[in-house]
Amino acid sequence: MTHPTIERHARHVNPAFVKLLGVLGYGRVFTRARDVWLWDDQERQYLDFLAGFGSVNLGHNHPRLMARLQRFLAEDALHFCHVGLTEHSALLGEALCQRLDAPLEVVLLASSGGEAVEAGMKLARAATRRSAFVFCEGGFHGTSFGTLSMMGSERMRKPFEPLLAGCHRVPFGDLEALERVLRREKVAAFVVEPLLAEGGVVSPPPGYLKEAQALCRKHGALLVLDEVQTGLGRLGRRFAYQGQGFVPDVLVLAKALSGGAVPVSAAITSTEIHGRAYGGTERFDLHSTTFGGNALACTAAMETLAIVDDEGLVANAAARGTELLEGLRKRLAGHPLVREIRGEGLLVGVELGPTESGLLNRLVPSLVGQVSEKVFGQWAALRLLEEGIVCQPASHRWDVLRLEPPLTVKSEEIQRxxxxxxxxxxxxxxxxxxxxxxxxxxxxxxxxxxAFR
Known part of the structure; x- marks a missing residue:
């Protein structure tokens, strides 16, 4: 018989997804999790190398975070307050900005990454009095209507067009293309990731983000850095921009800020930019959200920030990421269908497709490329699942197998x-x-x- 959870999803949640999972036998009903491990309803154990697409940096159900949330639930806190000030949002704002660089010191809180990106978009329009945006091919900033307007995937954009007008796409890493748009249009902001995660785990050329910000300032635009997936240690640095010689005008965080437990996100900017956008009694309420800054989410985020620091998870991500990258490169060297192994910290991609070796690769590289894109990445993820390892291809590049474990992962788990x-x-x-x-x-x-019909 079909599992009741599968039946309920097929009937009430996402029928097409259930059908897709069944094509190759990928479907599992996961029932519990702890640290880097998952268990399904058959009590089979899996090593999680997806981490909720970067949401579970602490590992699942981190005991210190769970203990803090249990204490919080007994405190009779005021969860939602929109007519006065509450300590939880103030404490989280302070905790975030203490870990960032000047002039980032004002926080707009929300619940999801997409909401926080849109908060950055609104902030940029209000502060600059301009309307256009620039985004990158391969970029992913969310699936709400506004963020879809900066979606790098045509497949995901097309059903919802026309989207926001004045959104201009440029190649990732191409400063000349960026400047052409900045020169031609009244751009409010360039919205960019420090690394294309869903676009295939692609890093830009050295110095790209710093130069991009200089171009934005030259032409009166802001740089909104989307660190929804890379923030809080994923790339082996607390935040991806640090150590690159610049500070973004707006920094967007989500996913890992939740501790893998309670949705929370933030767009952080300077006092000057925030004042231009929302300063004064006429404009203070132009951006708000009912759930943004609620006490439970703020408590989870504050404890998450402390755990990342206290347990040295940033350093662990850097060390274990080096082991993962170097180990894969050594073991897969010369493979005729592995084009490249790349990444930073604990976000690594294995690009599959034709290389210069192999007869078919030379005779029909387009066929080999199509099979790699449509089939190979998903098949490799399925085979790994059947060996007790959860991972997925990048959502915009199914020919890139993405490996993204919790930052608590150990050397022996990397080697496995x-x-x-x-x-x-x-x-x-x-x-x-x-x-x-x-x-x-x-x-x-x-x-x-x-047989089941």
Whole structure:
């Protein structure tokens, strides 16, 4: 019989997703989690190398965070207050800004990454009195209507067009293209990630973000840095911009700020920019959200910030990330269908596709590329799942297998994943065995579905 959770999702939540999970047998019902481990309803154990797309930097259900939230729930706190000041949002604002660089010192709180990005967009329009935005090919800033206007994926944009007018796309890392748009349009902000996560784990050229901010200032625009997925240690630095010689005009945080427990996000800017946008009694309430800054979320975020510092998770991300990157490069060197292994800290991508070796790679590279994009990344993720490792391809680049564990991961867990990835990809050095196994699995799944009808 089908599991009741699957039936309920198929009926009431996302029928198409349930169907997709069943095509190759990917579907699992996960029931509990602790640190880097997940368990399903069959009590099978999995090593989590996805971490909620970067939301679970502390590991699942971190005991110190859970203990703090349990104490909080007994405190009779005022959760929502919109007619006065509460200590929780003030304390979180202070805790965030203490960890950032001047002049970032005013915090706009929200619940999701998309909300915080839109807070940055509104702030930029209000402060500059301009309307246009620039974003990058391959970028991902959320799926709300405003953030979709800066979505790098045509597949995800198209059903909702027309979107916001005046949003201009440029290649990631291309300063000349950015300046052409800044010179031509009345740009309020350039919204950019420090690394394209969903776009295939792609880093920009050295100095790109610093130079981009200089161009923005030259032409009267702001730089909004979207660190929703990279903030709080993911790249082996507390924040990705640090150590690069600049401070963004607006910094956006979410995902990991939650501790993997309570949704919370923030857009942080300077007093000067905030004053231009919302200063004075006529403008103080032009941006607000009912749930933003609620006491539970702020408590979770403050404890998360403290745990990241106290447990040295940034340094662990840097060290374990080096082990992951170097281990994969060593084990997969010369693989005819591995184009590149790249990343920073504990965000690593294995790009699959034709290389210069192999007959088919040379004769029909476009075919090999299409199979890699449509099939190989998902098949590799499925094979890893069946060996007890959870990961996924990048959402905009299915030919890039993304590895993104909690920052609490240990060396032996890194080695387990390196070994498994090398072993599984070693089974597929050409298209024939890959297509053979995929076709056989699809057939098996169809027979299984027929048996339950």
């Amino acid at each position: 994943v390196v070994d498994a990835v090398a072993r599984i990809l070693g089974d597929y050095t050409g298209l024939v065995p890959l297509l053979r196994d995929v076709v056989a699995r699809v057939g098996e799944q169809r027979k299984r579905e027929g």
